Amino acid sequence: MDLNKRPNDMARINNKELADAFISEQVALVREQVGDKKVLLALSGGVDSSVVAALLVKAIGKQLVCVHVNHGLMRKGESEQVIEVFGKQLGATLVYVDASERFLDKLSGVDAPEKKRKIIGGEFIRVFEEEARKINDIEFLAQGTIYPDILESDGVKAHHNVGGLPEDLKFELVEPVKLLYKDEVRVVGSALGLPDDMVYRQPFPGPGLGVRCLGAITRDRLEALREADAILREEFDKNGLAGKVWQYFIAVPDMKSVGVKDGKRYEGWPAIIRAVNTTDAMTATIEEIPYPLLHRITERITSEVEGINRVLLDLTPKPIGTIEWE
């Protein structure tokens, strides 16, 4: 039997009852696989790794060691939520590594998009490796691999790319949701008691805000991007767009324009709004945001965010534009 193939008769998990049955089955399987050994998990805070973490806490409690690497490119409040939900509410063993400075130093002056991605991915593995070496007796590595990852690639998630660990740190994999589609992972996450804003989170690129702080990243522009993005999310939430739009975010290019604030010249960056709908991210259409809401977002971002003096709206579908700017 091919363990990486979803059986034809496997029911689509779309309610709590099916989710609970799946959870019980996986809890038993994980206990059988792992015994009394420790399992390591890179917990990004994204949907898949969060659901795996919650499932493993239920199955093996303190034998699970979660490592959350904050690369400094998270959206506002996301690392804090990982600590709150997993460290405090679920009582998971959580190693929190604030590696922000390290990542930002490495990225300093680098403006080529692919080089930025490589640096972020490579540094992530190094930080994770350092943490893994500090913990004794780890024999297993849990991953939030889901079925589309298996169908579309070699089964290893690029952005969880701990597949790049050195030879002496090869672990046996624990992948409890590898036969599930994304919608099923969310139903299982809800049944495990994870908060909606974690389970229904939008897709977020592995390199995070790094590919939205366009060109060479600077700390001040990254901070402006993070704050503007938080305002966009808050306004979408308040106005019923959060559950309706597939992906929405701000990008801030590395260019300034002249403006005026409090009667004085005020040079600042533009914040670009991108809000798209898609089913598979291969093509995307533009969400029509009501003008009064656009005015409100513009007013808030330009008055509340240091360094931003204009707000622009990206009306480009994919193709021709990709969803991300880099």
Ligand code: XMP
């Ligand atoms: P593009 O920009 O190619 O994006 O139209 C399609 C979808 O993929 C996400 N994306 C990434 N996800 N690592 C990821 O994990 C990446 O490097 C990356 N680049 C883009 C993007 O947010 C969109 O949902």
